[in-house]
Amino acid sequence: MKKNLLITGFSGFVAGSVIVHAVKDWQVHALDRIDAPNDQGEIKVYSLDLRDAKHLKALFKQIQPDVVIHTAAIADIDFCENNQELAEEVNVGGTSNLARLCNENGTRMIFCSTDTVFDGKKGFYSEEDQPNPINFYAETKVRAEQIVRKLVENSVVTRLSLVVGLPVLGIGNSFLARTIEQIKAGKSVKFPENEIRTPIDVITLGRAQVELAGSDFRGTIHLSGSDRLTRYDMARKIAKKLGFSPEMIIATNSNSMPGRAPRPNDASLNNSKAQRLLKTQMHTLIEGLELTLNFKREQQ
Numbered sequence: 501m502k503k504n505l506l507i508t509g510f511s512g513f514v515a516g517s518v519i520v521h522a523v524k525d526w527q528v529h530a531l532d533r534i535d536a537p538n539d540q541g542e543i544k545v546y547s548l549d550l551r552d553a554k555h556l557k558a559l560f561k562q563i564q565p566d567v568v569i570h571t572a573a574i575a576d577i578d579f580c581e582n583n584q585e586l587a588e589e590v591n592v593g594g595t596s597n598l599a600r601l602c603n604e605n606g607t608r609m610i611f612c613s614t615d616t617v618f619d620g621k622k623g624f625y626s627e628e629d630q631p632n633p634i635n636f637y638a639e640t641k642v643r644a645e646q647i648v649r650k651l652v653e654n655s656v657v658t659r660l661s662l663v664v665g666l667p668v669l670g671i672g673n674s675f676l677a678r679t680i681e682q683i684k685a686g687k688s689v690k691f692p693e694n695e696i697r698t699p700i701d702v703i704t705l706g707r708a709q710v711e712l713a714g715s716d717f718r719g720t721i722h723l724s725g726s727d728r729l730t731r732y733d734m735a736r737k738i739a740k741k742l743g744f745s746p747e748m749i750i751a752t753n754s755n756s757m758p759g760r761a762p763r764p765n766d767a768s769l770n771n772s773k774a775q776r777l778l779k780t781q782m783h784t785l786i787e788g789l790e791l792t793l794n795f796k797r798e799q800q
């Protein structure tokens with residue numbers, strides 16, 4: 501019989517890839533915040549707001565997960581900055597509700613954190629470097645990381661770089677999908693040239709999360725691609741690869757964009773631990789993009 505895997509954030513960008521890579525070996529149970537659709541094939545889908553500790557507890561008892569992969573969050577950095585109470589409740593409170601249940605039930609927990617826990621002054625961060633968040637979203641993620649480590653002995657904190665790709669199941673937070681739409685509509689798109697990242701494709705990320713669910717690894721691990729480049733260079737490379745004119749990508753400086761919460765300049769992650777410990781290979785930007793495009797073609 502397959503073991504039970506509970507994934508939060510069913511309609512999210514990252515969860516879609518985790519789910520499609522998990523269904524072969526796991527009985528997947530997925531939580532959606534609102535209006536969950538009916539079960540999708542073998543995937544059991546439930547509606548629940550993670551802030552609702554009472555119902556979460558009842559659901560946990562019903563599902564009895566062996567492993568939880570916690571992707572759900574309010575992941576929009578500017579929204580978090582302007583809605584701090586809600587961001588705290590979901591990103592910290594929701595994680596804490598789950599972590600407590602994992603603790604009580606001896607459940608393994610994989611948590612999705614972010615490269616932006618770092619201040620971006622040094623760059624190429626390893627798992628040993630100390631977080632120093634510079635926006636509220638990242639603050640909530642640091643607090644959530646601490647709760648997971650403290651409450652759940654059998655846990656993994658995965659720090660994700662910027663995730664590139666097209667939505668696999670749901671809609672979610674795919675900047676690539678939004679960019680393609682804008683370019684197709686003849687609009688140029690601005691990308692910061694002061695923000696350095698190590699983007700990871702959503703397919704590799706899904707595979708890595710599922711591998712971690714089934715492994716014995718405990719601790720913190722950085723999941724990122726092997727190319728270290730500015731978001732502007734990244735977008736131009738992607739545009740070229742997709743057959744669009746790179747001239748549609750306009751360089752900007754994120755610090756001069758009014759109303760935008762601060763971002764770390766260089767939040768690039770060192771992925772050598774993941775390269776060493778995981779069977780899942782980390783990829784360059786273009787290799788990762790090809791993986792996501794091929795995956796999409798095979799789905800059609």
Ligand SMILES: NC(=O)c1ccc[n+]([C@@H]2O[C@H](COP(=O)([O-])OP(=O)(O)OC[C@H]3O[C@@H](n4cnc5c(N)ncnc54)[C@H](OP(=O)(O)O)[C@@H]3O)[C@@H](O)[C@H]2O)c1
Pocket residue numbers: 508509510511512513514515532533534548549550551570571572573574575576590594612613614615660661662663664671672673674
């Ligand atoms: N995408 C990236 O580039 C990136 C980079 C670094 C780290 N991360 C982290 O990776 C994780 C996944 O990101 P993503 O891009 O997949 O985000 P996403 O597409 O925005 O998905 C987030 C999911 O969380 C759900 N959610 C929000 N509030 C909730 C609540 N109160 N109760 C239950 N579910 C709730 C959302 O449901 P609704 O749609 O109904 O609101 C959505 O399904 C997040 O933890 C994010 O912080 C992402």
